[in-house]
Amino acid sequence: MNREITENGESNADMDRRAFLRLGFNGGTALGGAVAIASLSGCSARPLHDPRGPATASAPDHGWHFLTEEDRVVLAALIASIIGPQIPSDADEREAAITRTLEDMDKALHFMGPPNQAEFRQLFDLLEFTPTRLTLARVTSYWPNVSEAQAEAFLQRWRNSSFNIFNKAYLGLVQVTNAAWYGRPAHYQQMGYPGPPAYTYDELPQLNRAS
């Protein structure tokens, strides 16, 4: 039993979502067919929660712009694989780092505008809707139970897929995650970026104010 099916009702928004899913993911005949079957089965991954509602316990007041709770569960399962050994091993630190990354990804997605958001919404729908998760992502566990090894295997499948659409989806996930992670000044050093030249902190008034 899975939550997507049992908790979903019908609405015009659902119909629009399914039509979009069919139209947008037409990268290959086989894939298009699979998505169409998923769409015709009468279910879609409508967000179960108000995306602006309160989120995780570690950020009770954070208003989410784009990422739903389901999206965040998917991403939380993937972030550690994408970032790799830079993820803290301590459980609390790790959770805090993932939450901060999700917040920054959400902000970035907020600024990306409707066309990009529509594509990411399709992508999350595909990952969250059980039949497409099983057939297209080939992730057999429900996302909260996905292990790091399963996450890594999934990412590599999409990275190396002969379907362009999966390569693109892989890049989308990895780029947004990396931009959020390495955009944090605390993580600059992990990729060997020293930040702006040291002398500018003395010479530029806006950096003096910021410090």
Next chain:
Amino acid sequence: MADFNLYGKGIDDGWAVEDAARLEADTHFQADVAIIGTGAGGGTTAQILSEAGFRVILVEEGRLYHDPDFTMNEQKSYSRLYQEGMTRATADGGIAILQGRCVGGSTTVNWTSSFRTPEATLNHWKNQHGIQDCEPETLSPWFGNRENELNIQPWTTEPNRNNDVLREGCQELGWDWKTIPRNVKGCWDLGYCGMGCPTNAKQSTLVTSVPASLRRGATLVHSLRAEKLHHNQDRVEYLEATALGEDGVAPTGQGAHRGGSLCGRRQCHRIARPAAALQGSGSP
């Protein structure tokens, strides 16, 4: 020494700068000319028209960010200063389009490369799009005027190793290469042009023609998205616009056209592209 806090000082001096995010009700502005966009086209047009004595309003969808905001932080800059948070691309996703969305438009975020429009491009505009008066010789004095005003000169700094390899390669192959002309005054060579120039060295419209217009009494309304030109017969009567919130994304009103709106109430007609300027009927 760089002139810091340009807009802070200007606003103290009485520049008319409105943040549409702070409008609490529908608002009507009146002017001889409303100009949509504050980049290379809009900013320059605003300066010319305000110096010619017209009452000008500059309408900018993006927000006003200036040197105090330019802290060389990629994450903030890309989200705030670019169209679609710097993810705009061609329809097939193959080519990124790094287009500005802020006061100064793309001139605020470009890497200062400032060359004359190539003849092949001008010919394309003329032949494919019917643009008149865009021959190189017709435009030459206009290009010269900008090069002079914006201090556009070939970069004097020695190329780094990467660029030097490209130069050598071009020379070996007999390919054409040139040093990039740049619109800078007193550049610190920090390499953060794309995040907004932190020293005001880049001669973007943000620090040149927009301030010049404001000094001549023009009004800048930022965080305001132009929505619709309302026509009365064959003339544009007013421009309707939507106020965007302090995030620069979400409209402040509930409906698409609620919140602040901007209407130039005089009879207007379109006089220029791509600035889409609106001109009062009493004007030439």
